[in-house]
Amino acid sequence: MRLDVVTIFPEYLEPLNVSLVGKARARGQLDVRVHDLRDWTYDRHNTVDDTPYGGGPGMVMKTEPWGAALDDALADGYEHGAHGPVLVVPTPSGRPFTQELAVELSERPWLVFTPARYEGIDRRVVDEYATRMPVYEVSIGDYVLAGGEAAVLVITEAVARLLPGVLGNAESHRDDSFAPGAMAGLLEGPVYTKPPEWRDRGIPEVLLSGHHGKIARWRRDEALRRTTANRPDLIERCDPAVFDKKDREMLSILGWRPGADGRFGRNPEAVEE
Numbered sequence: 001m002r003l004d005v006v007t008i009f010p011e012y013l014e015p016l017n018v019s020l021v022g023k024a025r026a027r028g029q030l031d032v033r034v035h036d037l038r039d040w041t042y043d044r045h046n047t048v049d050d051t052p053y054g055g056g057p058g059m060v061m062k063t064e065p066w067g068a069a070l071d072d073a074l075a076d077g078y079e080h081g082a083h084g085p086v087l088v089v090p091t092p093s094g095r096p097f098t099q100e101l102a103v104e105l106s107e108r109p110w111l112v113f114t115p116a117r118y119e120g121i122d123r124r125v126v127d128e129y130a131t132r133m134p135v136y137e138v139s140i141g142d143y144v145l146a147g148g149e150a151a152v153l154v155i156t157e158a159v160a161r162l163l164p165g166v167l168g169n170a171e172s173h174r175d176d177s178f179a180p181g182a183m184a185g186l187l188e189g190p191v192y193t194k195p196p197e198w199r200d201r202g203i204p205e206v207l208l209s210g211h212h213g214k215i216a217r218w219r220r221d222e223a224l225r226r227t228t229a230n231r232p233d234l235i236e237r238c239d240p241a242v243f244d245k246k247d248r249e250m251l252s253i254l255g256w257r258p259g260a261d262g263r264f265g266r267n268p269e270a271v272e273e
């Protein structure tokens with residue numbers, strides 16, 4: 001996979017040399033190219049921003065440097081269709097970044113990121129490139145960062161670990177929180193490792209039983225417990241067909257019951273523990 005990042009803070013992307021992403025780069029699984037937007041400015045002050053039309057606080061990033069930088073990055077290897085690039089625009093006003101979107105992006109061969117600063121980029125830049133390639137405007141959460149570089153790091157790490165051969169154990173993301181399939185999009189429950197006793201704290205007996213069926217059931221119950229507590233919205237949205245008899249029993253114990261459409265909701269009569 002190829003990744004291009006255009007930014008006014010190339011050094012902010014240094015973590016892309018570390019850990020999983022860094023190793024994937026070293027192995028040639030990821031071709032990361034970081035470009036300094038100021039290399040496409042031609043005035044004495046390397047200006048990338050200007051005052052907003054219509055007035056108001058803050059500055060807006062100018063069209064010309066972005067257009068010139070993106071044209072050059074894209075010219076080097078431009079392809080259409082399935083092999084072509086997609087533009088990933090970090091913005092708090094974008095669609096939420098989810099595991100599902102990470103999977104979708106991991107299937108593309110080339111991502112071009114435009115992390116902004118100030119009040120964002122003149123809208124005409126996104127409109128212009130949307131005529132040439134798919135554009136994903138993506139938010140990493142309901143808060144406002146000072147710039148999009150941290151969002152690029154977040155998205156890159158979530159996408160890179162899904163690429164074939166990047167994680168040591170290909171099964172690792174099968175049981176992750178939000179994973180579709182067997183995990184049904186639930187949160188993952190608690191995990192434990194050696195030693196078996198630490199500061200008078202043991203580990204759940206069942207994990208030592210060697211009984212795969214019981215361990216799987218315990219993990220599933222813990223996933224349900226954690227998801228109902230921390231992310232009830234995930235249970236509410238879940239297709240009820242993913243819940244087996246034991247899941248339903250556990251959900252009932254946790255104070256949830258199916259509504260008229262079969263989807264689970266909190267039982268208003270349930271007593272809070």
Ligand SMILES: C[S@@+](CC[C@H](N)C(=O)[O-])C[C@H]1O[C@@H](n2cnc3c(N)ncnc32)[C@H](O)[C@@H]1O
Nearest residue numbers: 090091092116120139140144145146147148151
């Ligand atoms: C100060 S923010 C601009 C916020 C903008 N005025 C708004 O309210 O939508 C500057 C840049 O940081 C990045 N950014 C900030 N919050 C983000 C978020 N939650 N997700 C993704 N990118 C974000 C975007 O690149 C954004 O253009």
